[in-house]
Every structure is written in structure tokens, then in C-alpha cells.
Amino acid sequence: MVLLIISLVVGFATLLYLTLTVLDKSPGNEKTEKLSHIIQRGARSFLFQEYVVFFPIVLALALLFLLTTGYKSAISFLIGSIFSVLSGFFGMTIATKSNARTAWGAMKGVGEALDIAFSGGAVMGLTVSVLGLLGLFVVYNVFGLEAVSFYSLGASFVALFARVGGGIYTKAADVGADIVGKVEANLPEDDPRNPAVIADNVGDNVGDVAGMGADLYESYVGSIFSGIALGYALLGQRGVVNTLSIVSFGLLASIIGIVFVKVLSKLNTDPAVALRSGTVVSSVVFLILSFAYSFVEKDLKLFWTVLIGNIVGVLIGLITEWYTSGRKVEKLAHSAAMGPANVIISGTALGMESTAMITILIAIGTLLSYKINQLYGIAIAGVGMLATLAMNLSVDAYGPIADNAGGIAQMAGLEKHVREITDKLDALGNTTAAMGKGFAIGSAALTAIALFANFGATAHVEQVLLRDPSTFIGALIGSMLTFYFSALTMNAVGDAANDMVEEIRRQIREIPGILLGTAEPDYESCIRIATKGALKRMVAPALLAIISPIVLMKLLGVQAVAGLLIGSTVSGVALAIFMANSGGAWDNAKKYVEEGHLGGKGSFTHKATVVGDTVGDPFKDTAGPSLNILIKLMAITAIVFYQLAGR
Template sequence: MGLLSEGLTQLLIPLAALVGLAFALLQWFLVSRVKVSGSYGEGNGYKDKLIGEAEEGVDSLEVTIKVAEIQNAISIGATSFLFTQYRYLSIFVGVFSAIIFLFLGSVKGFSTKSEPCTYNTGNTCKPALANALFTTIAFLLGALTSVLSGFFGMKIATYANARTTLEARRGVGKAFITAFRSGAVMGFLLAANGLLVLYITINLFKLYYGDDWEGLYESITGYGLGGSSMALFGRVGGGIYTKAADVGADLVGKVERNIPEDDPRNPAVIADNVGDNVGDIAGMGSDLFGSYAESSCAALFVASISSFGISHDYTAMSYPLIISSMGIVVCLITTLFATDLFEIKKVNEIEPSLKRQLLISTVLMTAGIAAVTFVALPSEFTLFQFGTNKAVKNWYLFFCVAIGLWAGLVIGYTTEYHTSNAYSPVQDVADSCRTGAATNVIFGLALGYKSVIIPVFAIAFAIYVSFSLAAMYGIAVAALGMLSTISTGLAIDAYGPISDNAGGIAEMAGMSHEIRERTDALDAAGNTTAAIGKGFAIGSAALVSLALFGAYVSRAGIETVDVLTPKVFIGLLVGAMLPYWFSAMTMKSVGSAALKMVEEVRRQFNTIPGLMEGTAKPDYATCVKISTDASLKEMIPPGALVMLTPLIAGTFFGVETLAGILAGSLVSGVQIAISASNTGGAWDNAKKYIEAGASEHAKSLGPKGSDPHKAAVIGDTIGDPLKDTSGPSLNILIKLMAVESLVFAPFFAAHGGVLFKWL
């Protein structure tokens, strides 16, 4: 037994979650106190007291009124899209809940009799029908929590974007604090809400399961499946929405018409800003919640079949939740360094401040991991894995979690090096634009491929060490270590789209050049940190999916996965192909939607008199409708591919072939995801590097409308679906297939492989 008692554990976990929620509300309150002196548009539907009197000599009251109008349009568009998307997803959730119940209930013929436990031999476990019911309930809870995570994140972002714009009048430091605090609201809400719901779910289920911990934590895996399935559709749907609008706005507005980004004359500009919130905020929030839920479920399930699972050591079993609790406390302290202890005074201090958040949280969390490991775990325990018993000391687990944490930092900094225009890789891509779009594309692709090397070595090293020390449980807690500072990671990630929207609002409202320079600086730093966030998400997905793979192999009763077996090898080939198939579907979806958007934007420029002169208003609503309709329609085929593959493979080809598919998709998907994400990020920042006039070649070859800038815009446009749709969605693919396989493992083990049996 560890030093921490069960009663104290039961107190500390929900307390940490409540502290996180309280801190999120405090940050929201501070953001809401942005200086105002009245409300605008009473009787016109504006409830937020948003508009303050403009500072003398900076912007007029008329301009600030425009800020409120634009913010209102973005908020309404984002809310409307998410409600429509969630109506579609509610049908999916209902259907898939029935599938879970029917498949798992049929394992023992819907028996209501207790069965001998698989691992805790000699004891009886609850009937299969009960596991089917509780897994279904956990799935519904995970789906609901994921939806709420994305929705609240979107509402916070649309609440904060205009406030960030207005605060930019008082200086870049004030705007930075507003944007970062808004991101922190999302980060702490998601982490605390996810922890609290999972804790409550476990304790409620425990009332029925009692000492059957094996069945309890097996049913909890449905929580991860629910969270990840919503994340898939949120990422794909939101990604198609935002990139269709972004590509349409850039190709016609910037390339053909040579007008600035976010120019109010561009018909697609509102849809573009709405897309930042539904894709990069709501989708990303659901994605990282899914990673957290899956890594927790994987660790809990593997722990339930260890010695402290069988001996009912509640504190040791709750070690994954205690790590997350400590992460909330550490991230709370870390946030103060950005918002209270250090003040941003210059533009060039923004990006170092954000990167400092990663380092501070990692260092503090390392100490926190050491503390919770030695008080929560017994000095030595036994893991039962793959038919063998492995003796593990508690300090082994410290190294497993810590190596996952530091591997995440390495991946983050490597991503930053390859996507920030402060370093040579992106500068080389920008330099290549002087000879046209073709060389820009070649350099960008090469950068993306090269950027895979160090992250893969970091992931491989973390896997080797953690597996050597604590088998699959070590890998599961290493994934939790990488995600332990999720509150800070989400705050940094959400900061980017909020700043991007703030810049767009400043441009559309016609605010001064000085204000736009400040918001552009915030946005540029946000682009890099968003790429870092994607790197974290992909790296953690690799560890999470491997941990889930190990749990699946154990639950399916597979003793060894032999790649020389034909059943496994064909699974490897098919699994390695799936990320390419999935990427092709998502990219074509973006292309099809963007095609309609380009045609509509061209039509408006050609047919609306006075649009280019600024005397007529564009039809924003039609562009919003194009993105909405396309994303809702096009998200279904990629989602169906991911959700149906494990069901079909396990049912018709058996558990071994499905194991090969999971391994193949993991190995292939991680490489493609990192490469796509970093290529797109590099092209984006190469464009901004040229626009800022930092490139000597750009200066010598002329203004923004010159060929180097157009080449950079084309590269950025090509990279948009890579970095914001296909790349981020791939990490959900590999996680979701693994957790779905784990949930359905009892059915596949009992009734799977019907085609091979028939042959």
C-alpha cells in the first residue's frame, strides 16, 4: 500500500478538479472585465457589454461598433454550425450505442448470470449483459463530455476574440493577456471537467460492480470511445469547414484580387473566422479531451489486472487520475507566469513567453510526478501482461511518466523549430518562393518529411524505456505524462485561433495599422504554438494507441502478435494503407468544398457593383452556408471508414488480423500526421515571414503583390488542409480504432473471424 489513504484519495481528486473549474471561471471573469463604459445596440440583440469608448487618436466609436457587429456574426455562425452538427451526431450516438449494447451483450447470449473472472481467477464477475449496459452508458457520458468540451471552448473563443482586439488599443501586452487567459479558460475547463466526470463515473459504477474491478474498468473504456468518436467528427467536420473558407478566401482575395487577408470586401471572410472557432477550437478541444479520456481508460484497464487491481488498492488504481489532478495544480501555477508574474512589453517577447510556459510546466510537473508516485503507489507491485508476471517498483513508474512528459517537450520544441519563421527551415522555404510556387511546394514537402525524424526517435525512446520498466502499463502512464500538462497545452493552442480572429476583426473593422500590427504579432506567435499543440497531440496519440493496443491484445486473449503469420501481415498492410485512404478522403472533401467557395467568391466580385471599391457589402451568408453544408456532408465518409473498419475486420477476419491493422495504422499514421502538420505550418509562417518584409528576397522583388508573396500564398493554401484537417484528424484515427477494438474485444474473441472460419 502507498502512503496516501483511500479516503484522502477520494477527496483530493475531485478537489483538484473543482480548483481547476474555479480557476477557469476566475480567468473568464478577468477577461469579461475588459474596459467598457456601456452596451451597444440595445434592442438589436447585443447582450454583451462589449464596446467601450475608443481612446482618443486611436479608433472611433464607429469602428468599435463594427467590432461588436463582426464578433456577433462570428459567434452566431459558429453556434449555429455546432448545433446543426450535434443534431447529426446525436443520431450517430444513438445508433452506435445500440451497436455497443447488442455486440457486447451477445458475447454470452445476453446472460444475466455471473461468470468466473478472466484474470482474478477464483472470483466471480458481473454478467456480460451488465458490462454491455455500463459500457454503453460510459460511451454516452464520454460523447457528452467531448461535445461540451468543444462547445464551451468555441463559446469562450468567440467571447474573447473581440475583447482581444479592443485590448490591442492599450498595447500588445494587454491583448496578449486577454487572449491567453481566454485560452486558459478552455484548458482548465476541459481538463477539470474530464477528470471530474471520469471520477464520478467510476464511483457510480463501483456501487454496482463492488469488488469486480475487472468488469468495472472494462466498462469504463466506453468513456474513451465516446470522447474520441465525437472528436473525430468534430475535427473532420470543423476542419473541412474552416479550410474550405480559408482556401476560397485566399485564392480569390489574395491571389487574384490582391486584397489583404481578412479584408471585409472578401465574401468568405466571415466563414473563415467562423471556421477558426469550429475547427481549431471546438474540434481541437474534443480531440485533446479524447486523448485524455483514452489514455486514462487504457491505464485504468491495464492496472485493473495488476496486483493492486486484484488486491483492491484504490489509491494505486487511481494513480492515473492523481497524475491528472497534479497536472491541474501545476498548470495553474504555470499560467500565473504568463498572466501575472511577467509582463509582455514588446512584440518579440510573445513567442518566448508561450514557449516558456511549456518548459515551466514540464519542470514543475516532473517534481509533481515524483511526489504523487511515492505517496500513491506501493514500493513494489506485480503486472500481469502477455501471460507473464513482471515485478515493478514505484520509481519505475516515475521514470515512465516523466519520460512521456519530456518526450512531449522534445516533440514540441522540434515542431517549433520546423514551423517558426525565426529559424532556418521556414526561412529556407520563404527564400524558395522567389522562384515561384513549385519550388515553395518542393521545399515545404521536404521540410515536413525531415521534421518527422526527431519526434519519431523521441516516441521510440519513450516506448522502449517505459515498456522495459513497466510493460504496457508503463506506456499508458507515459502517454498520461505527455498529457499531464494538458491545461497549459490547450491554453497555448486556443490562444492561436483567438488571436487570429482578433486580427481578422481588426482588419474587417478598419482599425488603425498600429492595431493590426499588434494583432498580427499575436497571430504569428499563435501559428507556431498551434503547430506545437498539434505535435503534442500526435505524439500522445502514438503512445495512447500503443497502450490501447496492449490492452486490446490482453483483453482479446492474444498471446503473441506474429508478423510472419498471414493473418497478421495482411492486417499490417491494410492498416498502413488506411491513413492514406483517410487523408485522401478529407483532402478531397476540402477541395470539393473550396471549389464551390472559390466559384461563389468570384461570382460576387464579378456581379456585385462596387464590391471592390468598398461601397457595397458582400453576401457573407451564402459563403457560410457553403462551408456548413459541405462540412456536414463530407464528414460522414471519413468517419464511417474509421468507425466501421474495426467492426468489419474483427467480425470477419478475427482478432489477429485486427491487431495487425491497429499496428499498421499506428506506424503509418504517426509519420503522415507529423509531416502533414509541420509542412502546412511551415508554409503558413513562410507566407507571414514574407508579408512582414523580413525576407531580403521579398524586399528586393517588390511589394506584397509580387510573385514571391503569391507563391507563398499558394503554398499556404495547399498546406491548409494538411495542417488543419488531414494531419490533426489522423491522430484521432489511430486512437479511435484502438479504443474501439478494445471495447469490442470480448465480442471479437468470442465470435470474430467468421470469414476465416468459413474458409
């Protein structure tokens, strides 16, 4: 526990230092500052309205827990929810303050721009990690192990809203801006005459920063929860301490990695080298510390499972990269030469094919870590993947900051080489983030399996009877829910995008000066409409996840809920991999053609790849990632409500 406190203190200090570093930089001239301000206001306003939508539900659930399982669980649930909200809000605020500063910093050179953008991202990464651990520390020590599941439920609950709501917003704004702005009105990307241009930049922040932050907050907390619970079941107090030690090493290693990147960027190292070295350094330091600890504690099993988790994570990342770049993407782009239908069929097949190797890797990882250390081993493999989250999330969150910086540079009319620098940083973020996605998918699967085992232990379901079809029925329903959930989120993106398209068309029609650049478009109205559209449509999918295990438990009993969790996990994992990789491959096929291959921009082949990319957007940025949260949220809901009903 001392270790945990030390790493928390160091984490807080680094966080404070990074925040002050970012705020200390100049936000640029009047124009860039104003643009940054509008984006920040839009993003904040979205978050506030999002809170207004889901906070009543959070409070109602807390009240329910208060009345049934007592104040401990109610408060733990609230801490989980509020800390998740806080980390998303704080991380995003600093991210929106970093964008103009990055653009301005790019005037001094690539090293300065990298330093600011990465520091902004690292604030997000450290906030999630530090707040996640702090909340866990408080809940575990004050209220005990049982309350941790409620803490984890709070985190997952908020995460699903944030991911779904943010995902709908960002894609609706993106699609809207593309369809009317780029295609119909022939405006370039990030042109200030496009009424949706600010909404698009706001979307990057609420979706890719705040939404992803909440997502990873829940993954982090969920994996640690399952590690603590299964560790306690196997080894008692020692299992809890081991889990928390591993996590502490991860946080410390991440801080070292972050500092490393900052030093390299001050030395004007190539950004690609800087980011990749930072990631490698934090992984190596983490593994060395874990090994030393296991060696000293004479429990090498712990280290082996951590190592398995990391190897599986890296391999999934490599497979993901293989399917979404290089030869696979070139072949996909070639199929586009035969038209949009072919690129859709080939891309769909590509994503479905990619499930094979990734699932087999997850299976091998699960099996090995189970053989080494039983269910606790599976949980620790998941924890091992996410332990250096602070570093990985820093890289993830830096991407949208660089993207935003590019938008601001364009809109504010900064020199051309500024845009070139931010574009380079942005592209780099995409490549480095691919590895992070592998870790996210792998850890989601492992954590879901661990949570399922946890549910079995909580509900005293030792076995599933094959003679009784209720498990099978539950599994059918669980599988179906992942498809239905995806349909809901994709339809939400489509409908919200329609609202946007109509608003942009209206503005271009009614405000004649817009396209000439003599009148300013009504940015705020587009932001408002995207916000309203996303919030209205995020409630149904989110509630589905929480209500279905409860309903099934009431109607068909515990055996059916066990089936539900199996069905939703196995279908959800496959669907999530398929959607992420089809979407990623389509995106990169379009970029490949835009680099000048197969006729380049504007060619028939290019138009076909644009269709693929547009289809891929809701796949990879809305439905796909939300599925990872969905399957875990259903498991945690089942655990918590069994405790509740069991009283």
C-alpha cells in the same frame, strides 16, 4: 481520489473566475460587438448542425450498447460524447466572446489584450481538462473499469467528427477567401468587402478552437484510459490511483501556470516571456509534484516514466521547430526561387525526412518506459505528456482568439496599432504552439501503442502467428486506410473550397457595390455554404474509422484486427508527422519571403511559396491532425466491439 476531487474543485473555481473575467470586459463599440456577434452566431450554427449530423449515429450506437452490453456502457458512451460536445461548445462560446474584447483591450495596451485573449484560451483549456476528468471520475466510480473504454470511445468518436468537420470548414473558407478575395479581387487580408471574410473567422473558431478542443479531449481521455487499464493490470487498484494522481498534479500545475501568465500580463511583461514562463512553470511544478508523490509512495518508477514522456515531448517539439523554422525554412524558401514544383518537392522531402528523428525518439521513449514499468510505463509516458494539457491548450486556443481579434479590428476600422498588437500576439501563439504539437504527436503514438496492448489483453491475443498471413493482410489494410482517409479529407477540402469560390464569385458578379464598399456582401450565405460543404463531407471519413475494425473482425478475425491496428498506427504516425511538418515549413517559408527576403511580397519566389502554403493547409490542418484521432479511434473501436461480440 481525494486529490482528484480537490483538483477538480480548484479547476472549476478557476474556470468560473476566468469566464467572469472575460465577460466582464467591454466588447467595444457597436461595430466590433456586431462583428463578434456574427462570428459567434456562424460558429454556433455550424456546431448545432454538426451535432444534428452525428448525434443520430451516437444515439444508435448507444442503443446498440444498451441492447448488447447493458445500460452501463451505453450511458458511459453517452457521457463521453456529450462531455466532449459540451467542452467544445462552451470553450468556443467564450472564445468567440473574447475576440472583440481582445481587440478593444488592445487599445489599452498589449498587457490587457494578452490578459483577455489568454483568459479566453484558458477557459477552453480548463474546460477540456476538468470535464474530461469529471466524466472519467463519474464513469469509473459508478460503472467500474470496463465502462471506461466506452467513455473513451464516445470522446474519440465525437472528436473525429469535430476535427474533420471543423478542419474542412476552416480550410475551405480560408482557401475560398484567399483565391477570390486576395488573388482575383486584390483585397487585403480581412477586408470587409470580401464576402468570405466572416466565414474565414468563423472557421478559426470551429476548426482551431472547437475542433482542436475535441481532439485534445479525446487524446487526454484516451491516454488516461490506457493508463488506468494497464495500471490496473499491473498493480491493481494502486495503478488506477497512481494514474489519477499524476493527472491531478498536471491539472493543479496547469492552474498555477495559468495564474502565472495572468499575473505577468497584468505586470505588462513581454507576452513572449509571459507565455513561455507559464508553460515552464506548469511543467516544473508538475514534475516536482510527481516526484514527491513517487518518492512518498516509494514507487520512483512512476516518476521516471513521467519524466521520459516529458523529455520525449520536449525533444519532439524542438525537432519540429528545427524542421519548420530557421535554416531549414530558409533553404526551402531558396528552392522556391526555381519555381513552385521545386518548393513542393523540397517541402515534401523535408516533411518525410523529419519522420526519422521523431520516430526514433518515440521508439526510445517507448522502449525505456517499457523497460522501467512494462506496458504501464508506456501508458504513463503518454499520460505524462498530456497531464499539463490545460496549460498547453490555453496557449493553443489563445492563438485563434488573437487572430480573430485582428480580423475584427481590421473590419471595424480600429486604429492601426491595435492591429499591430493582435498580429504580434497571433504570431507568438504560432511559435509557442509548436511545442504543443510535439506533445500531441508523441502522446498519440504512445497512447496508440498502449491501446494496442490493451486490445491484445481484451481479446486474449497473446501473440501473432507469422505463419498465418491474416495479420499481415490486416496491417496492409490498416496502412492503406491512413492514406485513403487522408485522400478523403483532402478531397473534401478541395470540393468544399470550390463551392466557396463559386459563391464568392457569384456575389461579386451579382452585387455590384461590393468591391466599391457601397454594398454589404452576403456574409451569412458564405457561412451557410461552408457549413453545408463541410458537414456533407465529414461523414464518410469518420465512419471509415469505426466500420473498418468491425468489418475486419467479422471477416478475418482477431489476428487481422491486431494487424490492422499495427498498420494504421505505424503508417498513420509517419504520415501525420510528414504532413504536419511539410505544412508548417511551407507556411513559414511563405512568411519568411513576406518578411522581405528573396524579393519579398509579389515576387516570383513569393508566388511559389504561396503555392506551397496552400498545399500545406489541408496537410497540416485537416488530414494530419485527424490521423492522430483516427489511429486511436480504430484501437478503441476494436476494444469495445470485441467486448460486445465476446458476450
